[in-house]
Amino acid sequence: MAGAGHTFSKGFSTNEDFDFEVRNVLGAAYSGAADVGEVLAAIDDVKPNDDRGWFKAWAELGDRVDGIADACDERHHTTSAAEARLRASMYYAVAVNAASALDSTDELADVFHKHRTAWDAFVDSTTRASVERVSIPYEQTTLPGYVFRPRGASGALPLLIGTNGSDGSLTAMWATCVFGALQRGYAVLVYDGPGQQSMLFDRATTFRPDWEAVLTPVLDFALGLEGVDRKRVAAYGISQAGYWVSRALAFEHRFAAAIVDPGVVDVSTSWTSHLPKSLIELLDKGEDAKFDRDMEFGLKFQKDAARQWAFRARPYGPLGYAETLAEVRKYTVADVASRITTPLLITSPEREQFWPGQSEQLAELTKSVSTLVPFTAAEGADFHCQPLARSLTDQRMFDWLDEKLEVQS
Template sequence: MDIDRKQFTLGLVVASMASGLHSATADAQGTDSMPTTPRAAHQTTYFFKNSAFEYVFLTALGRAYHQGGNPGKVLYLTRQVRDGDFEGAFQAFKAAGDEASALADASLAKGRKESARQAYLWAQNYYDSATYFVDGSADPSRFLPTWERLDACWTSAIALFQVPGEPVEIPYEGVKLRGYYFRAPGAPGRRPLLIMNNGSDGSLLDMLTLGGFAALARGYDMLTFDGPGQGYALWKQKLFFRPDWEKVISPVVDYALTRSEVDPKRIALLGISQGGYWVPRAVAFEKRIAAAIADPGLVDVSTSWTAALPKPLIELIAAGRKAEFDAIMAKALDPAAKTALGFRMRPYGFESYFDTFKATMDYRLADVAGQITCPMLVTAPANEAFWPGQSQQLFEMLKAPKALVSFSDSGGGDLHCEPMAYGLRDLRIFDWLDEVLA
């Protein structure tokens, strides 16, 4: 998850840049301090002082609400992992994923399909959590094999649903995007459809726990996909992010409308994390979407990249001085930060620091937000660490019917994508959506 949902690995780099780049511009040495994600000023600490660890463990715990893990297992892991030990955290979650996957395989071999389905979901949670630590571990090359285990467990799990998830292919600019269609159990006739749009590094499991399961329980069908720069499209097809996301969503809608069970007047689009930029951008142009949700709202993706940059470096970007910018970055970042930043850069398709930072500045909504005509809900969690204040900014830009839903720490719904309040989040989003699509 963006901590993916989240910009987790970007957060690692932000802290390194905040000190290392300032000292580099002064011709001094960088810091050896442990990088973390941004921490909001009033964020409560439950398990770890390192906010990167804190967020991933809270997310792993929150997924248990939708059967994506066992709370006791995650709490046990919080006691086994040393704060800031990336190798230890990777090993702990990887082992938990292996354990859950083995349980699932054993249950499936005995014909216990529901037990296997649940255990495959647990394994996805733990493997996905492991991927957020691997770039700071002793061997970052373990990312792809771990992701492949995560992906295999997804395939195994959705085949065991009451109504199995259906792999689909979505035509897109000469290739096929990988997608999955889920039908609501027992729902007759044409049904409303929720299209789930991931963020910059979220897993397919997030598409279920952050909206898919709630949609199916309320009689919606759900369609999700790996867009350019996401999941399979990145790792296997080498497709990269693009700011004009309507060029992605329109083919997804085209595909949805080929299905006889979809009510064409009740198609909604929900974006999480960086999807909070992509969804508003898409519906500014794609008018077949009846309602949209941004969790959270974004107006400028680049701020989470540039927040830690000293002013002289920002001026180098503005002046187009690529060689100087890249040289300073190469000098300032320690090996761990370079690895983490390289991971964050990969979905954008650039090897140059300058090219990547410059590209993020194309991900802005100010010029198009006024073109949105469908009703839109924008979430605004307290203690949003990556794009603070941008939910309110997006809400104020909207001219169409709109709602701003705040989540507080007292209700457990603070932090990026509300990792500790999935039930409350589902209630607030779908009560609004049910009313809009009625």
């Protein structure tokens, strides 16, 4: 028998990106959005630097599980089909992000639409909740959204509005937000904002730093929904939405409470922390042409980094290197966080790898209204958004929210 492997601390791959993605997916098993065995079997032979093999493993797993759903549908096993669609949508969503590392983006649109088709098939057939597809008025267009309600619920329900991160899927939101809320009797509204998922891939919209221009119309729409307690509406933001929700709360004060998972004060540090000091100096001096020249030269020899940059930069619009970072640098809440008056819970995981220390910074900026909740490696709850501890995260988040909204669950 082999000795102790320290799998949790060593990880599931020596490729840090692969390892973190596996942790996210395995954590989703808690909500039924993944099955541990089929995930580990699918990635078992993928080598750490095999980007094509990584994409292929997730895309083929999505196809296989979607095929299970088809077979269940043919035999009228509706619940089994819906559960398989949920898992397939998760695996396809991982393949969407995996496509960013490929030499060509030809497969991106196809696998994204497979993901969204599986997701919509799940929400149309699930017995876990009553689901309503909605179109949320936003400027001159609409945002696609989904309203989940506990089956058989009556009366005016507390409502949680979930905002996604920079590249998260709606299936991931099911695992990190919707599932736990439904268990506790909440209605939940999730949506694609500008630059996110279908709004990016199908409509070519871009992110915006002033998220109050997004969350306020979403809240206006939510307050008009039937069966919602207008006095008990809360906001939740995961990953980069830790910035977006915080920013919106500085201007939008109608929420009864809010959760950011984790706190994000300055989005740009997740970009600039990887750059040499010499390049940052060029950026700070406004020498954009020199910055772009040096970036282009450096990325010419780092194809993986170049592809990753292109994928991360796409939601900000067709900009040059310096222009992209100038735009990302607008995504800071440091100058407006003091305006937040909404009770705010901030998660703070040990070994946060994207915005280390920023949960504590946000808590300090909002100390009159905020509650900082640490998560540790000893609890199995480290890394960005506590991927392998979503049950524990739900317990702490929703116990706090229940108390703020006076919900008994």
